Amino acid sequence: xxxxxxxxxRRLAPGxxxxxxxxxxLIPLTGLLLILVLAVEIGQPGTVRPSWIxxxxxxxxxxxxxxxxQTLTMLTGGIDLSVGYVASMAGFVTATLVGPLGGxxxxxxxxxxxxxxxxxxxxVGVAVFRVHxxxxxxxxxxxxxxxxxxxxxxxxxxxxxVPSELRDVGVGLFADVVPYSLVVFVPxxxxxxxxxxxxxxxxxxxxxxxxxxxxRLSGARSWQVLIVLYVISAVLAGLAGLLYSGLxxxxxxxxxxxxxxxxxxxxxxxxxxxxxxxxxxxGTILGALILTVLTALLTILGLPExxxxxxxxxxxxxxxxxYTRVTAEA
Amino acid sequence: xxxxxxIPGALRVRPRETLVALARRNGWTLGLLxxxxxxxxxxxxxxxxxxxxxxxxxxxxxxxxxxAAVAQAIIVIAGGIDLSIASMMALTSVVSAELMKGQSEAFxxxxxxxxxxxxxxxxxxxxxxxxLTRVPDIVVTLATFFVWxxxxxxxxxxxxxxAATWLKDLVIGSVGSDLIPKAAxxxxxxxxxxxxxxxxxxxxxxxxxIGSRQLAAFRSGVAVGRTKVISYVLGxxxxxxxxxxxxxxxxxxxxxxxxxYTLVSxxxxxxxxxxxxxxxxxxxxxxxxxxxxxxxxxxMTFLRINSNMALVAQGFILIGVLMVxxxxxxxxxxx
Numbered sequence: 271x272x273x274x275x276x277x278x279x280r281r282l283a284p285g286x287x288x289x290x291x292x293x294x295x296l297i298p299l300t301g302l303l304l305i306l307v308l309a310v311e312i313g314q315p316g317t318v319r320p321s322w323i324x325x326x327x328x329x330x331x332x333x334x335x336x337x338x339x340q341t342l343t344m345l346t347g348g349i350d351l352s353v354g355y356v357a358s359m360a361g362f363v364t365a366t367l368v369g370p371l372g373g374x375x376x377x378x379x380x381x382x383x384x385x386x387x388x389x390x391x392x393x394v395g396v397a398v399f400r401v402h403x404x405x406x407x408x409x410x411x412x413x414x415x416x417x418x419x420x421x422x423x424x425x426x427x428x429x430x431x432v433p434s435e436l437r438d439v440g441v442g443l444f445a446d447v448v449p450y451s452l453v454v455f456v457p458x459x460x461x462x463x464x465x466x467x468x469x470x471x472x473x474x475x476x477x478x479x480x481x482x483x484x485x486r487l488s489g490a491r492s493w494q495v496l497i498v499l500y501v502i503s504a505v506l507a508g509l510a511g512l513l514y515s516g517l518x519x520x521x522x523x524x525x526x527x528x529x530x531x532x533x534x535x536x537x538x539x540x541x542x543x544x545x546x547x548x549x550x551x552x553g554t555i556l557g558a559l560i561l562t563v564l565t566a567l568l569t570i571l572g573l574p575e576x577x578x579x580x581x582x583x584x585x586x587x588x589x590x591x592x593y594t595r596v597t598a599e600a
Numbered sequence: 601x602x603x604x605x606x607i608p609g610a611l612r613v614r615p616r617e618t619l620v621a622l623a624r625r626n627g628w629t630l631g632l633l634x635x636x637x638x639x640x641x642x643x644x645x646x647x648x649x650x651x652x653x654x655x656x657x658x659x660x661x662x663x664x665x666x667x668a669a670v671a672q673a674i675i676v677i678a679g680g681i682d683l684s685i686a687s688m689m690a691l692t693s694v695v696s697a698e699l700m701k702g703q704s705e706a707f708x709x710x711x712x713x714x715x716x717x718x719x720x721x722x723x724x725x726x727x728x729x730x731x732l733t734r735v736p737d738i739v740v741t742l743a744t745f746f747v748w749x750x751x752x753x754x755x756x757x758x759x760x761x762x763a764a765t766w767l768k769d770l771v772i773g774s775v776g777s778d779l780i781p782k783a784a785x786x787x788x789x790x791x792x793x794x795x796x797x798x799x800x801x802x803x804x805x806x807x808x809x810i811g812s813r814q815l816a817a818f819r820s821g822v823a824v825g826r827t828k829v830i831s832y833v834l835g836x837x838x839x840x841x842x843x844x845x846x847x848x849x850x851x852x853x854x855x856x857x858x859x860x861y862t863l864v865s866x867x868x869x870x871x872x873x874x875x876x877x878x879x880x881x882x883x884x885x886x887x888x889x890x891x892x893x894x895x896x897x898x899x900m901t902f903l904r905i906n907s908n909m910a911l912v913a914q915g916f917i918l919i920g921v922l923m924v925x926x927x928x929x930x931x932x933x934x935x
Contacts (some may be wrong), residue, residue, distance in 0.1 A: 349738070391919075399923040400930055402876060404683075404738055408863050409919040416912030423908065531746050534739075544739050576757075579750030586743040591733035 292596040295541040299556045306563045313570040320447045326562050328441070328449035332517065334558040335455065335510040336529055337536035338462055339503040341554045344537055345466075346479040346496060347546030348403030350503045352392060352411035354527035356385050357511025359418045364512060365432050365521035366425040374433045382508045388414050389504025393497035407500075418523035432515050440516020451513055458509070462551045475499065479546025531579070532561050535586045541593060548597070628873040629885040636888055639895050647902045652778035654898070659781035660771050660849045662894050664689065667842030668861055669868040669886035670791055671835040676869050678831035679811035679878030680730065683741040685839045686861035687749035688722050690854060692843030694752050697761025697853025708764025716840050722748065723836015727829035745862075752855040759854040767848045783849075787887075790841060795883050798834070807831050812879025860914070864893060867918040870925040877929070893917070 290297060311318045336353050343350045360381040367377035388410055395406040442450035466472035477485040478492045485492055514529070515521045540557030542549025561582070568578050623630060643650050668685050675682045692715050699711045722744075729740045771783040798804045806827040809817035818824050847853055866876075871889035874881030896917065900910040 395919060395923055399926050401919070401922045401926045405863070405866055405876075405922055406919065409867075409915055409922065412860060412863060413912055413915035413919070416908055416910075416915055419908035419911065420906070423906075531742070534742060538739065544736050576750040576753035579746040579753070583743040583745070583747035583750065587729055587733065587735065587740055590735040590739050590743075591729075594734050 288596045295553055295593075296550075296556060299540065299553065299560065303556060303560050303563060306560060306567060310563060310567050310570060313567060317566075317570070321443070324443045324447040324449055326559070326566065328443065328451060328517065329565075330555075330558045330562045331449060331451045331455045332440075332510045332513040333529060333532055333536060333562060334555045335458065335506055335513070336526070336533040337540070337554045337558050338458075338551060339506050339510075340533050340537035341540070341542045341549050341551055342462070342466075342475065342499060342506075343403060343503050344479075344542045344544050345475045345546060345549055346492075346499060347482075347544070348396060348407075348496075348499075349534070349544060350392070350407045350500065350507070351404060351530065352388065352407040352414060353503070353507035353510070353533060354530035355411040355414040355418065355524070356388055356504050356507040357514060357526035357529075358523050359388075359414050360385050360508035360511035361432075361515030361525055362418055362521045362523050363421065364436065365515060366421070368431070368433045374435045377433070378512060381512070382505055385504040385508030385511075386501050389501040390497065392504065393500030396500060397493035397496035403500075415523060422523055432519050432521050436512055436516035437519055438516070440513050441519070451516075454509065454513065458506075459551065459555065466551060471495070471498075476547055479548075481547075531582055531586075532558075535582050536561050538586050538593075539589045543593065543597070544590075626884075629882070629888065632872065632885060632888045632892065636892050636895070639892060639899070643895060643899055643902065646899065650902075652774065655779060656772075656774060656781040656783070658891070658894060658898065659783040659787075662890055663771060663783050663787050663845040663849065664842045665861065665864055665868070665894065666787060666791075666887045666890045667838050667845060668865040669872065669890045670795070670883045671838035671842065672865040672869045673872065673874050673881065673883045673886045674795075674807070674838070675831050675835040676866075676874050676876060677811050677878060677881055678807045678828055679814060680737040680828065680831060681741065681866070681876070682726060682832065682835050683738065683862050684722075684726060684745040684748055685835065685842075685865055686857035687745045687752060688719065688836060688839035689843040689846060689861065690857035691722070691748045691752040691755070692719050692840040693846040694756045694761065694853035694855045696844055696847045697763060697851075698756055700764050700767075700847075701760075701762035703762075703764070705764050705766055708767055711764075712767065712844060715844060716837065719836040719838075719840020719843070720833050721836070723833040723839070724829060726836065727832025730832065731825040731828050749855070749857055752857075756853060756855050759852050761847075761853045763847045763851050767844070768851060771845060771848045783845075787845075791838075791883060791887070794834070794837065799882070803827070803830065808879055810878075863918055864890070867921050868893060871921045875929065876926075 307318060336357060339350045339353045363381040363384055364374075364377045367380050368374055371377050371380065391413075392403075392407050392410045395401045395410070396403045439450050439454065444450060466475070474485070474490050474492075474495050477488070477490060478495060482492060511526050514526050518525065536557035537549065537554050538544070538557070539560060540550070540553030540555070542554060564581070564585075565578060568581065573581075643654070647654075668689060671685050672682060695718060696711055696715045699714070700708050703711070726741055726744055729735070729744070730737050733740065770786050773782045774780055775782050775785050798807075806817065806822045807830070809820065809822050810824050810827050814824055817827075865886075868886045868889040869881075870876060871892070872881065872885030872887070874886060893914075897910065897914060900913060901907070905913065
């Protein structure tokens with residue numbers, strides 16, 4: 271560190287930081303995460319234990335999946351603002367259908383199917399009618415909320431309960447440390463990571479986001495890619511919603527809506543550009559971890575929910591500005 | 601007759617206008633107005649006792665949304681988009697309701713001026729962040745949406761507060777004939793006083809110019825960054841007016857913004873003939889569009905459609921409007 275204190279080092283340091291943030295964003299992000307964990311430990315000594323890490327991981331997993339929706343759609347220059355209502359709907363539909371359908375698996379399947387239909391409509395709007403994804407998904411979110419409300423009124427008589435299987439997966443910690451939800455998350459994350467890096471479909475997402483015209487001229491049928499993308503995003507949101515309803519042991523039509531901003535924030539902090547063509551799911555997972563630890567820190571500091579919104583909003587702008595600055599000079 | 605600035609006047613040359621030319625240029629707005637009239641007639645048909653009271657209620661419920669639509673329209677014309685309008689309205693509404701609670705009528709005037717200044721500051725922060733950080737408008741205003749609503753919750757965790765009587769009187773009742781609601785007149789005067797001088801000035805021209813083609817505007821000597829900030833400041837102003845009208849019409853302030861406001865403002869802008877790409881349209885179209893959207897909602901209650909189904913229908917109508925609007929735009933750009 272002392273080398274950085276002398277004159278030439280000081281002149282080089284900002285540039286070096288800039289390159290580090292641009293080329294290996296995961297290193298400064300990991301640093302930030304460690305600083306936050308340290309702050310938690312200082313704020314309330316003795317907090318950071320293996321069981322605490324397990325709890326943080328358990329809270330991070332659904333957020334990371336939800337943020338994955340944002341990462342995937344942002345790669346093509348889009349965004350999915352319907353994830354909050356789609357996820358809530360999935361949890362709610364599953365909870366209400368377990369009885370009538372007589373099985374958790376069937377109920378989950380039905381819920382994910384409904385989510386996929388919502389994603390399909392969003393996808394058609396974005397890809398065929400070229401409505402701005404932001405507006406399309408915002409509107410789709412309202413439609414889903416409306417349908418959920420209608421469904422809720424229909425289901426008042428039958429009642430609902432979060433199935434115990436979901437509760438186990440959402441809440442359970444193996445040996446008090448390892449969350450059961452990793453069973454869902456690890457294959458899913460592996461699929462997204464490998465899919466983005468190795469599969470043709472993943473490369474198409476980057477290509478369309480980076481330069482839509484070039485992608486079209488190279489023969490990419492972007493409308494098909496986009497429709498599939500929004501279906502994937504909605505199904506991922508549905509899965510996240512199932513985990514959330516298990517985690518909270520509740521199912522309501524607005525349960526996950528409060529996680530919409532954090533999901534965008536996690537993707538942006540993780541280095542995904544909303545303009546498309548740049549981003550990694552690893553960064554997004556780190557972003558989700560950072561936000562979860564930050565929430566824990568704010569709780570320890572005794573800051574209520576309004577302050578959490580203010581801090582999250584400010585962080586999004588600050589981090590997005592930092593990324594824009596370093597990438598603009600490349 | 602070119603406008604006195606150095607900018608080529610071709611964009612908005614104003615020759616001696618005949619009525620026909622005026623009608624042709626505002627064809628979309630006029631069509632919308634006709635549709636609104638037809639919708640009013642339809643309302644009268646399905647609910648024969650719909651009359652002066654119904655129109656007054658419509659006007660009162662429309663004012664906050666119309667202000668939101670005007671705010672959005674100005675920002676979109678300048679090539680931006682503002683997702684934080686709903687929470688700016690919530691924040692200005694709770695601040696005004698909290699400060700006016702149990703205070704004198706005269707103090708209410710000071711509060712209104714203060715809240716309008718607050719709106720200008722919020723808009724300036726949005727605009728400055730967009731211009732300085734170069735982060736896309738959507739990300740910045742999505743983030744500030746949550747910042748403003750966080751502050752709104754800090755001011756008042758739950759709905760409440762009060763409003764000065766003169767403020768409430770501004771939106772209640774009618775002027776002259778029973779069929780001319782006071783709320784609509786006040787709104788049109790406020791919007792007209794602010795927007796008409798600006799739209800005819802160099803500033804207005806610059807706002808259209810940067811939305812139309814930023815690079816060309818820059819090369820013609822328009823201060824792009826400053827104009828963009830000003831467009832957000834105007835957006836903040838109208839959001840504050842919207843917040844004040846919320847306080848005026850309900851008598852209290854609500855810290856949690858109505859989730860549909862942002863979407864309705866965007867849909868009204870598109871339906872009102874403003875291109876989301878920027879540089880095209882005005883503020884009158886979006887106001888009429890808000891009237892149409894609100895009246896459709898009223899009609900759905902008259903038709904005894906379940907209020908949740910109405911939300912679904914509203915969502916589909918908004919999406920449909922956006923799809924068709926965007927489809928027309930694609931078609932137009934191809935030819």
